[in-house]
Amino acid sequence: MAEPIREELQVQHRTAVLVSVPDPTRKLGKERALDELKGLVKTAGVKVVGELVQLRGRPHPGTCLGKGKIEELKDLVDATGAELIIFDNNLTPSQGRHLELETKRIIVDRSELILDIFATHARSAEARLQVELAQLQYTRTRLKRMWTHLERIEGGIGASRGPGEKQIETDRRIIDQRIDELKLRLAEVEVRRERMVRQRESHSLVSVVGYTNAGKSTLMNALTGADVYVANQLFATLDTRTRKWTIPSWGELLLSDTVGFVRDLPHSLVASFKSTLEEARQADLLLHVVDASNPEAEQQAETVEQVLNEIGVEIRNYILVLNKVDAVQDRGVVDVLRAKYAHSVTVSALTGEGLDKLGLLVGELLGEGYVDAEVTTSAGNGKLFAFLAEHAEITDTQYVESTAILRCRISRNILWRVKGENTTVRVIDRPQPSFVN
Structure with missing residues (x-):
């Protein structure tokens, strides 16, 4: 079952400061830069206690925010007592790690927030599988950030790697196995859904x-x-x-x-x-x-x-x-x-x-996706008659000796299914409709 990505990230009923370095091409002023993020955090059940926006050409590669804004952010979270800092940007693993070290707060980026909302709202078995797969793929590249508390521990005599690194490798193998399993199950779901959609012709x-x-x-x-x-x-x-x-x-x-x-x-x-x-x-x-x-x-x-x-x-x-x-x-x-x-x-x-x-x-x-067609076939072709009765609008039927000539309105997408041995199809042109706008 899909759950929040990190155990400590139970965003519901938490307090947060919202932060954004907006894309300059969106041409949003500071007053509207956080509008959509506010809607997302409201959906997630988070209480907003502060906001911070920095207008710059592009996010800082190491910390997203500039040095001065980071100091302003630290003062803001201290003053408000915020438990989370939620960014409207998608952060790299290193950006998230550096920001958590600087602010001593849990950093949540836009993707993690959306994934948390999806995990909360997933109801069907299929939706839960889809959200879990997305969460695991997101988490896999961020394992190092989640095990930084073990990186400082020495690995012991003769150990080339610390327990943090070993744990990362173990978790990565477990995640990879689960991802493969989920992909197989979702592939089966996709085949079933495609078949179901085709049956609605x-x-x-x-x-x-x-x-x-x-x-x-x-x-x-x-x-x-x-x-x-x-x-x-x-x-x-x-x-x-x-x-x-x-x-x-x-x-x-x-x-x-x-x-x-x-x-x-x-x-x-x-x-x-x-x-x-x-x-x-x-x-x-x-x-x-x-x-x-x-x-x-x-x-x-x-x-x-x-x-x-x-x-x-x-x-x-x-x-x-x-x-x-x-x-x-x-x-x-x-x-x-x-x-x-x-x-x-x-x-x-x-x-x-x-x-x-x-x-x-x-x-x-x-x-526009339908055509008028004249179908000529054997008068005894009951299988084709049944198909046309179900999938087309038959407007006229004539019999000439052992031959049946049917006029019908039928979707272009399934016209190929009418053609066959001893059956011919002729499309009849008609004036195109004038569209309402």
Whole structure:
């Protein structure tokens, strides 16, 4: 079962000072540099007692912060009595080690905090396996930092290595064995999930992706009437949920909600959650939900696209869903995003605004992936008739002696399964739809 990476790191109910050396390309002022980290620590159950931001070209290679800021940080933790120092940056093992020696406090970087949140929120067996794998891969490179209390102990006469080093080697072997075991188990899960997704070919699959807390679960509830868990916190849910959604312009389809993304997700976490995101890889259409009321909406949209590319999701049919328009204060952000994407729609999952328009656009884009086809086969080909009845919309059937000619509307993705011995398929061209925007 997934647990916090270090036993002493039980972040819930702890006090912390938050620290950031923000990326200058994000162009955030000091007043907003810690906004997202505050959301993460709130989700983790941490009480914030102090904040520190240093604007510099790049983090210091040895300690992330400059020398003067480290002294300021030491004064701050002493004054506030903070138990943890949580960085919005991903620290190298040596940076974390040096900072802990300087401040005499537990140092937590962004990746470790996110992994701790995922460990707390993992509910299904699959999510627990994925989080444990990510934790072990993260921990493996940081074993030396966790055994520094043994490095000062002499190894004894004739010993070339101290007990700290021996313990590191032992732990590394144990971790490697467990990583191999988890990878095998997750590979089996991925095969099962791929098979399960392929078995749903009788329904179109639409997958909801987006930044964490963009309102994906609220939108799914509004569209399907489902009771997906909703909370105003980051990473409230980690497991994929699939529900049926009926739209007038199309009919019944499957709507799948996925885990939310966030800036600088640990690479090990992204890799381990590939099987959970199989729904997104296999989807006929992606709904990319963006919190339009967030000043960083454009950067968050780019982050989601980067993660999708990283896990091998080919972005073809794609709708940008600008959610929470009821809370938008700057329409300029909405206009900029709509100008960048061919297909976008503004909605409020909370009030229902724009949901009908979203359904129309989904139907039109899904229709682009379908073709009208004329199938000519033997009149006794019952197996093919059954397949078409389940996977296509048959619009006309004619019989000429022992030959059957069927006209149907069918997905391009499964058209190849119709072709076979004594069967021919002719695609019938039709005018392209005009898209709603």
